[in-house]
Amino acid sequence: QKEVEQNSGPLSVPEGAIASLNCTYSDRGSQSFFWYRQYSGKSPELIMSIYSNGDKEDGRFTAQLNKASQYVSLLIRDSQPSDSATYLCAVRGAGRRALTFGSGTRLQVQP
Amino acid sequence: DTGVSQDPRHKITKRGQNVTFRCDPISEHNRLYWYRQTLGQGPEFLTYFQNEAQLEKSRLLSDRFSAERPKGSFSTLEIQRTEQGDSAMYLCASSLWAGLAGDPYEQYFGPGTRLTVT
Numbered sequence: 537q538k539e540v541e542q543n544s545g546p547l548s549v550p551e552g553a554i555a556s557l558n559c560t561y562s563d564r565g566s567q568s569f570f571w572y573r574q575y576s577g578k579s580p581e582l583i584m585s586i587y588s589n590g591d592k593e594d595g596r597f598t599a600q601l602n603k604a605s606q607y608v609s610l611l612i613r614d615s616q617p618s619d620s621a622t623y624l625c626a627v628r629g630a631g632r633r634a635l636t637f638g639s640g641t642r643l644q645v646q647p
Numbered sequence: 648d649t650g651v652s653q654d655p656r657h658k659i660t661k662r663g664q665n666v667t668f669r670c671d672p673i674s675e676h677n678r679l680y681w682y683r684q685t686l687g688q689g690p691e692f693l694t695y696f697q698n699e700a701q702l703e704k705s706r707l708l709s710d711r712f713s714a715e716r717p718k719g720s721f722s723t724l725e726i727q728r729t730e731q732g733d734s735a736m737y738l739c740a741s742s743l744w745a746g747l748a749g750d751p752y753e754q755y756f757g758p759g760t761r762l763t764v765t
Contacts, residue, residue: 540689568752579738579756580690624689628752633703634680635754637689 539563540627542638550646555612557623557641562606565630569601569608572624574640580624584610615645649673651757653739659763660729667725668760672741679722680754681714682738683707690738696722697744729764736761 540561549555557571568587572580586592586599586608598611608627612619622640629636652671660666672679678697682690693712694704698719708714711729716722726733740754 544687570753572756579736579759582753582755585753626689633678633695633697633752634692634705635690636692639687639689 538638539629539636540625540638542623542625542641544639545642546644547641548644548646549615551615551617553615553645555615555619555643555645557610557612557625557643559608559610559625559627559638560606561608561625561627561636563627563629563636564603564606566603566606566627567630568628569599570626570628570635571597571599571610572626572637573619574622574624576622612643615643617645617647619643620645651739651741651755653737653757653760655760656758657761657763659765662729662731662764664729665725665727666729666762667723668737668739668762669721669723670739670757671721672739673743673755676741676743676755677719678742678744679716680740680742681722681724682740682756684736684738684759685734693724726762729762731764734762734764 571584574580584599586601596613600609624640625638626635654669680695681693684690696716711727736759738759739757742754
C-alpha cells in the first residue's frame, strides 16, 4: 500500500464545473496536508494547506480533511482551462519534516 | 525574484561523470529540502537541512549522493559516478521554521534541475 494514494486520472470536467480531487493516506498520525499544482515540465506550486478536520476555502479552491477516514480532497469551483494540470497531494507524517507525495491526478478542463 | 532558485536548470552528462547542483532558498527560510521527481511520479524526499545541519537523509540517497549547506544559506547536491537511473528532475524546496508548535511547514519549490544521463 502506498503511503499517499491518488487516482492518476485524467479527470475531465467542462469549463465552469466543479472538479473534485481525492487523496488517501496511510499514516494515521499525519499532521499537515498540502495540495500542489504542477504544470507539465514545471515544478510544484503550493495552492492549499490544511491542518485540522473540516473545510478550508481560498478563492475557488476548497480543501477538505477527514482524519478519521484518512482522506483529504480538493474542490475547484468554476474550473477554467488554465486549471488543467497535475494536482499533487502531499502529507507530512508524524514526527517528520519531509513531505510524502502521491503520484498526482491529472485534471483536464474542457473549454 | 525572491523565490527559490536553482542552477543549472538543465544538465546533460555522460554516465560516470560527476554533477553538482545549487539551490538558493527563500532568504528568510531556515529549512531546505531536496527531492527527486521522475516522470509520472510525485517528488520523493532525498534530504533536508535546518540551517547548516543535515538532519535527515532518505534511504534513496545512496553513497554517490552528497549534499551540503555550509553556511546555512545555499545548498549543493552532488552526484558522483552518475548512472542512467539518476535521470530525473531534482527539486529544492525551502520553508520557515519559527520554533513554534504547530508550525505550518509549508514548503515552496524552486524551478528544478532536469538531469539527463546518457
